[in-house]
Amino acid sequence: LIERRLGASSSFRPYLALLPSSFPSLPFNHLPFIRAALGRCSPLLMSIVDKAQEDLAGMHFFLSATLNLTTVEKTMAASAGRSAEGRGKGQMENDDFGLPMSGPLTVREYLWAVCVVLTRAVPMKDATGRSLELIAPMIDLVNHNSSQYGASGVAYNETSDAFEFFTTSAYQEGDEIFFAYGPKTNDDLLRGFGFVEANNRFDNVFVGTILQPILMQDAALADALDFHPEGIQPATDDDDGQRLGLALSAERSELLREHRSD
Structure with a gap:
């Protein structure tokens, strides 16, 4: 953030010129309809993203209250023998980030910096x-x-x-x-x-969030039919581990198929 605010006088100007102005592919920047679709496909992921958004909002509030970027930037410029106020003529040609070059830390500026670190840290x-x-x-x-x-x-x-x-x-x-x-x-x-990889050797699917609604529905149907084979207990609201065994029971599955065909 400080180097970006130094503009043309920053030693990292060529690198800053390469950085994206926005990060629309990151989940917490998705449009509402994309977030809704992603939430249906991966509710666990979206719960993590929602929590991250809360944390980011809190961190911005903390930093904006404690960090005076203008003061820090002027101190850095002075120590390097350059003037932060006099850089206007040589300011970055691609400074179209829509972010302030001075003043307090804004939400948009903070999120841009967070996205840079998230996507590019090595x-x-x-x-x-x-x-x-x-x-x-x-x-x-x-x-x-x-x-x-x-x-x-x-x-x-x-x-x-x-x-x-x-x-x-x-x-x-x-x-x-x-x-x-x-x-x-x-x-x-x-x-x-902000991307996914085809043929990702480390990819996996957390089946709990996908199967749970289905298993809950099937378990409720088994209870309604009073179908409880020996060794399988009636389903309860907090029954997680038993549901999979109940759902995969060959005898119960056959009965459910017959019931649905009727």
Whole structure:
């Protein structure tokens, strides 16, 4: 945020010029009808997204009350021998983010910065082996492919003072390189990066949210028919584990099929 507000005087200006102005593919930026459809397909994902939105609102309130970006930006500019007020002529040509270049932290500005970090932070390890999430300009242009998990990655080389890409895969000149952002399901990828991957080796489906309404309906029907084979207890509101066994009972399933055919 501070570097963006420094405009043309920022050392990161070329990188900032590459960043998207918006992130419509992230779930908490989806249009209402898309959110509704996604909620029906993956209610667990949407519950996580809704909670994240609440947390983001609280964090913005905290930061806007405690962080004076204008003061920080002027201090940085002064320490670097540059003037934040006098940068207008050379201001970023692509500064069409619709965000303020000075003043208090706005909601839109904060969410833009959060989206940049969410979608572009690169997992690294420091000299002690501690895991970090860093904004690493240019390295974050490498796209994700789950097949590269454990086969490629990025590390910082302290000796050469540079980020290095390593891989065990064979690449020809002109090939696009990939690394895996982690063992992430498609829900993870959609929530954190705004995309899903075909043939994702780590993808899975949480069947509980899909089966539960069906099992509840079938269990209620079995209760209504007073159908409780030996060893299977009547369903109760808090009965989770028994429902699957009840639903998959061959004898009960046959009775339900006959009842529905009638």
